[in-house]
Amino acid sequence: MAIAAFAPTTAGAPQGETKRGGRTALFLLIPCIAYLALFFLAPLISLVLTSFQAPRLYGDIGQYDYAFRWENYADVIGEYWPQILRSFGCALAATVIALIISYPLAYFIGVTMRRYSLAQSLLLVLVVAPFFISFLLRTLAWKQILSNESPIVHALQAVSLLGPGEYFIGSPAAVIFGLVYNFVPFMTLPLYASLERLDSRLLEAGSDLYANAFTTFRTVTLPLSIPGIVSGTLLTFIPAAGDYINASRDFLGSPDTSMLGNAVEANFLVLQNFPAAAALSIILMGAILILVAVYVRRSGTDELV
């Protein structure tokens, strides 16, 4: 089912054409297929095999043998279900907030500023500008800005949004904040791309037909920007669910906020428990695949993704 959602709709393609060009096309695809086989398929097979490994009898730390120990999956779900739920919860919250922030922004750049192309380009550059600085450095900078003795935290305490002895860093809000901040450009750019093509005559037609601004937005602008919303939310949700930097104890998180990525990191780097790390990765991959497939089907835009 998941695969079907991504499959292109080839029903309409002329059959004779594909047959004639088939071999040459296949030949031209060889580098791409070889690349995928080497850097995607092989690691994936290795990951699946690792996830079924069993600890070696009387073995040392990090020693596992190939086996078919499917209990690994039950074990990691039993042990890490809070982190799994937290990952999807935080990613969902971050995606929704990023959408709320990005939509007006993309509309402003793509539609309102349409007549001023220089300003439009400048605004786009501003959206992309954070990418010029490393992701890690920007997150560390936020950690500094939001540190316990910072004016922002003092102000939040003064207005009782934070109680005495409560701090921002290490709270779930800080992690969601970090995710939103880091992924807003991924939401804004696809939204911009679809809103930029919005035909303003359709909006005029809407008001000619006595629709108020809200109705026009609901019946014209929003449906036309659905492809942008879908790709923006996917580009935000998928990496956010697997993110382990923002939630890490070394950045904006604390033990209370660790996500699935942090559990993979701990299992892989510290505990040397490779089967658990592999099983967690596959669970993350599978869960995202299913969620995304359902989402894409529901939003009825299979052709566009």
Add this chain to the structure above:
Amino acid sequence: MSPRRELPTDPMVREIVRQARAWQVGRRGFLAGAGASAAALALAACSTGTSAPPTAAKDNSASDKTLNWANWPAYIDEDDDGNYPTLDAFEQQTGISVNYLVDVDDNNTYYAKVRDQLALGQDIGADTVCLTEWMVARLIRFGYVQDLDEANIPNKKNLTATLADPDFDPGRAKSLPWQGGFGGICWNKEALPDGIRTVSDLWNPELKGRVGVLSEMRDTLGLIMLENGVDITGDWGSDEFQAAMDTFSEQVASGQIAAVKGNSYLEDLASENTLAAICWSGDITVLNAESGDKWEFMVPEAGGTFWNDTFVVPVGSTRKTNAETLMNYYYEPEVAAQVAAWVNYVTPVAGAKEAAEAIDPELAANQLIFPDDDTLSTVHPFRSLTAQEETEFQAEFQKVLLG
């Protein structure tokens, strides 16, 4: 098969298309090939599971006068231009050119990076590396390091007697300490003018959310165990560990401990997110020098931990003699004193204190760099864990860190 199209007239394009056609693979053939390569990959993936210890690489030191040395950040004397004076002197003296790599940021991460090469006996890009004792113990257990040749390290006689015979490497046949340090407590003198004296003082409700501990299990839990009256060097078992673990998880769950970090805990001290912490001795001296004299370090009344980062030569290195020459050089008391004066950690070289007295008497009196017997009696190395203990204890510790 459908009729082939006319070949283009351009001779070069013609040739390319002809070659392309010659290379054409049928769909079946392609699928078979893909299947075979997937199977081969799967087999290749399986083959890394073998466990025979790798054999040491051949030593080419006589003809190859280079050396790669991987070490931790800020762990060797450095001048204002970013040069390493003692290392430069070594290069001039011996003609060995050393590539000093600041590659180690964390024992576990470094190990994860190089373990596959080590298991296959391949070069890991470092001919000698300084890792913490417990990790060195693991490398020795797995047979991932080479035997050191004492004949090449006559200065080994300068090794402090207390470090000469650890349980993981009797007689120091495969390892040699580089620098050591204490795990203890530190606090912000401005925020806490009265200071703290014991690990239990960290659990004071007034410090809630402002306490940091180290993500290095042996230091954090070692200090808590010492506070509980356990001799961490001696023969303790999982009951004693569990008691300390309970204290630790309770303090994390209640929010008393807000940060559990590796090297980056210094940023939290500097930004005052953390006011009191479990920390490493040498760092506080450096922090005070960099960000104003605001912090104080102390070995808690119940005792502190004592660890050493230790030279080893990985199996895949072809420059073992060069590495041994380097170790021998850093075991000269004068050189050791010069390094200790910069890095502020405990040197394992006997006689370095006397050498330091000649340079700077105040430095030689610093108990965190040149501890006397009284200081050394307050700090204790964490005993080596068995493989099973290591797996179990780390799993419990990480469980708390993941909430």
